[in-house]
Amino acid sequence: MKTPRTAAAKPAPPPSEALPGSLVDEARRRGRGARSNHTGRFETERRTTFDDGWEGMAELDALKTEVTIEPARSIITRNQSPDISFDQSINPYRGCEHGCIYCYARPSHAYLGHSAGLDFETKLYAKTNAPELLEKELSSKAYSPKVIALGTNTDPYQPIEREHRITRAILEVLERTGHPVGIVTKSALVLRDVDILSRMAARGLAKVALSVTTLDRKIARAMEPRASTPSKRLDALRGLAEAGVPVSVMVAPIVPGLTDSEIERILEAARDAGATEAGYVLLRLPLELKDVFREWLASEFPDHAGRVINLLRSMHGGADYVAEFGVRQKGRGPYADQIALRFRLAMKRLGLNERRQKLRLDLFTPPVRKGGQIPLL
Numbered sequence: 240m241k242t243p244r245t246a247a248a249k250p251a252p253p254p255s256e257a258l259p260g261s262l263v264d265e266a267r268r269r270g271r272g273a274r275s276n277h278t279g280r281f282e283t284e285r286r287t288t289f290d291d292g293w294e295g296m297a298e299l300d301a302l303k304t305e306v307t308i309e310p311a312r313s314i315i316t317r318n319q320s321p322d323i324s325f326d327q328s329i330n331p332y333r334g335c336e337h338g339c340i341y342c343y344a345r346p347s348h349a350y351l352g353h354s355a356g357l358d359f360e361t362k363l364y365a366k367t368n369a370p371e372l373l374e375k376e377l378s379s380k381a382y383s384p385k386v387i388a389l390g391t392n393t394d395p396y397q398p399i400e401r402e403h404r405i406t407r408a409i410l411e412v413l414e415r416t417g418h419p420v421g422i423v424t425k426s427a428l429v430l431r432d433v434d435i436l437s438r439m440a441a442r443g444l445a446k447v448a449l450s451v452t453t454l455d456r457k458i459a460r461a462m463e464p465r466a467s468t469p470s471k472r473l474d475a476l477r478g479l480a481e482a483g484v485p486v487s488v489m490v491a492p493i494v495p496g497l498t499d500s501e502i503e504r505i506l507e508a509a510r511d512a513g514a515t516e517a518g519y520v521l522l523r524l525p526l527e528l529k530d531v532f533r534e535w536l537a538s539e540f541p542d543h544a545g546r547v548i549n550l551l552r553s554m555h556g557g558a559d560y561v562a563e564f565g566v567r568q569k570g571r572g573p574y575a576d577q578i579a580l581r582f583r584l585a586m587k588r589l590g591l592n593e594r595r596q597k598l599r600l601d602l603f604t605p606p607v608r609k610g611g612q613i614p615l616l
Contacts, residue, residue, distance in 0.1 A: 262534065263357060267301050272338030272464050273356035274534040279349030280527060302361050304336055306399055309364040314372040315387065320564060325388035325421065329373070331405040333364035335393040337425065337466040340535045341452075341492050344392045346526040355527035360465075363399060370408040374606045377416055384603040386419045396426035398465060410435045416606050417444065419598035423489060425450040425463065427471040430478045437482040443599040446485040448518075449476050451505050453498045461539045462494075473512045480513025485596040487516035490582070494522045495550035497543050499578060503585045510589045517591045519582055520568045521575070522551060529559045550574055 262274040316328050334348060338360035345355035353362050366372075376382060389395045395406040413420050414435050422429065422436075422445075429436075429447060439445035449472045453459050459469050467475070479486045488509035493499050506517055524532055536544045548559070554570030555561045569575060586592050 262538070263302075268357060269301060270338075270464050271302060271357055271360055272340040272462070272535065273345075273360065273531050274538055275531070276354045276357040277527070277530070279352060279354055279358075280346070281349050282352065302357060304361050304363060304399070306363045306365055306403075308367050309333065310368050311366040311372055313376065314366065314369050315376050316391075318391075325391065326385045328388040328391040329369065329395075329409060330392045331366055331369050331389075331395050331403075331409060332393050332397060332399065333366075334359050334362055336360055336363060336397045336399060337394055337463055339425075339452075339463045339466060340532055341462065341494065341522055341528075342393075343492075343523045343525060343528065345528050345531060347392065349527065356531050363397075365399065365403045365405060367403065367405060369405050370412050373409055373412050374416075377412070377418065378606045382605065384418060384600045386421050386598050386600075387413065388421050388423070390423035394424050394426060394466075395422065396424045396428040398428075400426075400428060407432050407435070410439075412606070413444070414439050417442070417602035417604050419444045419600060419603075421445075421598065422447045423450060424448075425452075425466045425472060427467040427475040430475050433479060433482045433484070436479065436484045440482075440484040442602060444602065446487070446596050446598060447479050448487040448489050448516075449473075449509070449514075450489040450491050451509060452490070452492065452494070453501055454504055454508060455498075455501070458498065462535075473508055476509060476512040476514055485516075486512075486514050487518065488514045489518050489520065491518070491520040492522040493519055493578060494547060495554070495574065495578075496546040497540065502578070502581055506582075506585045506589055506591065510591060515591065515593075516595060517582075517586055519578075521554065521570045521578070523567060524551070524560045525562065 263276055268274065314329055316330070318326055318328060333351065335342065335344065342359070345359045348355055348359045351364070353359065389406065389409070400406050410420065410432055420439070424447070436445050436447065451469055451472055452462060454469045456468055456470070459466070476486050476488065488506065490502055490505050493502065502519070509517065533544070533548070536547060552558060554572050554575040555566070556571075561567060569579065
């Protein structure tokens, strides 16, 4: 019996073109978001696995999560984008096992020579030296404290955090140094660290946002296959709020023609769970993501596919995505204005964002590096 072969290398198509090739068999990708694993945009060759007719595909195992330990050289990333609310962030992991089909971070996996498709959710990297690097960077004389955001690219509480506990170790450093932190996640695993977060919140040093895309469990399971269910995320909001941690909800991303009808219901459910702040982001489809998302949409919601893409394009001047600051996250045009107005009216009715929690910067005490001198009082 012959096994599947890899086709001869072909020049990789430009990112703007739809990538040809068959979808990965459903049995192999069970529990995953993407339907394909096309070559990344920086690769000079494209390789396609195909069945040569001898049933070799039947012998392929289901895709498993692979975690590579990646010693990072630096850990705090600075941001200068004018439409993002944070100045610096930490991402403990590369790739994300949640497998959210809409994740704007998927194309970043191409920098590692991987696909934005199934590679992004199965080939993960853990920065296990992050806590030590953080202490080193915080101890620098040149460091000036600003809120550190966790969860800006991939989720800090994705499933592999249960084993590696990098996020918790980072929080321990931040608590010890009196440094403020803001977290964005779609995982109920954040409740594991409620002990640290509640202590930090009592000092004005922590806030958490839960991302809720839909309240429909069926849509959520298809769109975010390994993330916590919507009800679990609301439970996490409630648990954090009861522990004194300021919580907000991110209605993100809003998928026009699929989840935009739920804006008001999501905000109300989050308010009832204890959220006092809210925000939203429109679906973004940069680079390879537009193909990954289209494949999923045609597979899961074929009756909605045309409307979703047409509405999205109407908010980006006829394109799938516009990277312009101020437009990329909210869009422009009549439909974008309607979403913004609905969001504002719902927040006003529910009393959300009446007060914005500002985290403290004045409690920061730089850590003492090994071999360093303790500050004189």
